[in-house]
Amino acid sequence: MKILIIGGAGFIGSVLVKELLKNNADIIVIDKLSLGSLDYIDTTKVDFHQLDINDIECVLKVLKDKKIGEVWHLAANSDIPAGVENLSVDLNDTFMSTVSTLTIMKEINCKKLYFASSSAVYGFNKNRLHEDIGPLMPISNYGAMKLSSEALISSSLESFLAKVCIYRFPNVVGIPATHGVILDFISKLKKDMSRLDVLGNGSQQKSYLHVSELVEAMLFINKNTDTGMNYYNIGPMDDGVFVSQIAEETCKVISPDAKIKYQETDRGWVGDVPRFYYSIDKLIDLGWKPKLSSLEAVQKAIKEIASQEGI
């Protein structure tokens, strides 16, 4: 049976593909290459198709007569501020991509779906965020459309799916970096080594996980859960690092003398969750925990991304 990976040429998708190939998985990747790249996957080993998943007719043509055992849906907008500014970005890339995925799965009679969701579904909630907390009031269209995707996957489980894993990601770092705070900082420093302008006052505190550990956790959850609905936070064991620490760590590696300039607001942009305390107790109970702390994941990623960017 083949594995279909939607968004498989992106940041997290390409790392997942590499990991699955170690077990000789038979993989089809669909990716529209908006941020993804063919440089990230070995196209001699996977069946790659550059397509928008929302182009359902073309996708169904590609999948015709291929037996798909499971679908990993990792396609989404990754520019949260752009999605707040223009709703159609997250509507199409983060939500309609899920509608299309489900429509296609129903059509080809595939019943296992693994979905990349996000801590953004929780919105700005000061309590420790375990999976069953309420209310879920997202503050970005990205978070809203991830929650909407979860809701539709839930109702689809009732009507035609057999197994679902929903992974709620924290901030994820590593390579191939296509977006995110570290790449942003390094790109700014490449333009001007003397200063680093940070969005927000640096007090935003967030959980970071290295992509290698994230993918390990996803596969672990997949392997150790039964049919039905499975939903897990994935994250580090700590309460995260401050954006100011990320700025300092990045400067330390790239340009130790750079002046770091902060803004006055505690939010980087509309829809930015300034801090969240993530519970991964459910995942620990299942038997997995990360080795790296948020800070260690960030430090590792800074070196990797610096190298990727030729520094």
Next chain:
Amino acid sequence: MKILIIGGAGFIGSVLVKELLKNNADIIVIDKLSLGSLDYIDTTKVDFHQLDINDIECVLKVLKDKKIGEVWHLAANSDIPAGVENLSVDLNDTFMSTVSTLTIMKEINCKKLYFASSSAVYGFNKNRLHEDIGPLMPISNYGAMKLSSEALISSSLESFLAKVCIYRFPNVVGIPATHGVILDFISKLKKDMSRLDVLGNGSQQKSYLHVSELVEAMLFINKNTDTGMNYYNIGPMDDGVFVSQIAEETCKVISPDAKIKYQETDRGWVGDVPRFYYSIDKLIDLGWKPKLSSLEAVQKAIKEIASQEGI
């Protein structure tokens, strides 16, 4: 300032319009009249436009130069099984109607939104359903698309809205009945007075509220809450009535000798929530409670609908 009511010619919308007209409100109704009807509203007293809210361009033309102070969004699919069978029904009528509403509000710079949500957002959860419970795992596409609408309204509050009221409705009964279990039973009995076929085994237990009380509660919440996010369950004080009771009460009025035939399953259809225990403590704390029990609301509605149907 004008009040825009989307879905204002439908079951609940038309009752709301009548109530608002008592205070001489200046009302614009947009309704595509799929289940709604011009018989339900006084078109000499409201500015009515037969339009699909998803036809954004036409709606904006109608609203041009009209100052809209608040929007009530009550447009949605009301045939839950149809929406499970065909996702596009709830996608368009229950969710995209919200996307369009928000798009239009942003365009015309209107900042107050009152939204008809549903107990269906809770899915099948055996605990008492208070507003902050989790997880929210809807089992119908209708519930999923109501939850998605809430999520997007939440993120829109962060970016451009000023006040939101989300009303989570229970089952609502009364006239003008356009759909629902009582109308369904009466229609069946009109065809064959000797028997009544019930979907499910009759053990489904659900909260019922009379539409007159529902609208009273919506206006009460609206009036007694501030800016920001306000979300309330609206329902009766009891744990509901069994479908078997509704069948018996209906037969009592329409055809006392009819034989009631049940199925073996405890769910009427895929996506049917067989029972839920609704908490309205938050609403009681705000200062409102219903006068009628679920059973009294059902009994009142049976008489009203019988009369509506010419029996």
